[in-house]
Amino acid sequence: MSEDPLLLSRLLDWTAEVAAQVRSGEIFVPTASGERWDLSVVGDDEVEIWVVSWPPGFRTELHDHGPAAGAFVVTSGSLTEGVWDPIAGRRVESRIGTGSASAFAPGHVHDVANHGTEPAVTVNAYSPPLAEAAYYDVHRQRLRRFAAARRTDGAEAPLEPTAADEDVAGGT
Ligand SMILES: [Fe+2]
Secondary structure (H helix, E strand, C coil): CCCCHHHHHHHHHHHHHHHHHHHHCCCCCCHHHCCCEEEEEEECCCCEEEEEEECCCCECCEECECECEEEEEEEECEEEEEEEECCCCEEEEEEEECCCEEEECCCCCEEEECCCCCCEEEEEEEECCCCEEEEEEEECCEEEEEEEEECCCCCCCCCCHHHHHHHCCCCC
C-alpha cells in the first residue's frame, strides 16, 4: 500500500485542531473515572476523529486499521507505541509523550499502551473512516492474524470477543 504524505499531513492537522479544543477544555475528557473513554467528534465520508482516554495499564492488541491511514497526537500523559517491523520481524517500541504525534499509512500494524501511572489522552483521526481491523499475535517472527472485526465502536477500542467471533475471516 502506498503512503500519501498529503493525507498524513492533513490527518495530523485535523488531530491538532481537535487537540487544541481538548487543551482549552472545550472538549472535556473524564480521565478521573479511571475508565477507558472515547468520543467521536467528526465522522463523515472522508475522516473520523476521536478523543480517547487511556487509563494506566490499558493497552490494545496488535492490530491494523483496514484500508485507513491514521494519525494521533497525545494531549496529556504518555503512551508507548509498538510498531510491527515486517523486515526485522519484531515490534519496535517508542514512547510518545505529551504534544507528540504519530501518523501512519494503511498497512501499519501497531499496539498502543499506557505504561504510565497517569491517564493519557489522545486525538485520533482515520481516513477513510475505520471500517475494519485485524488483530495479530506474533509467531516465529511473523504476524498471525487471530481475529478481524468491523470497527464501528470506537477508535483503538479493545477487541470485543463477540465481534471477533462473528467476524473472523480466517487467518494466515
Ligand atoms: Fe491503532
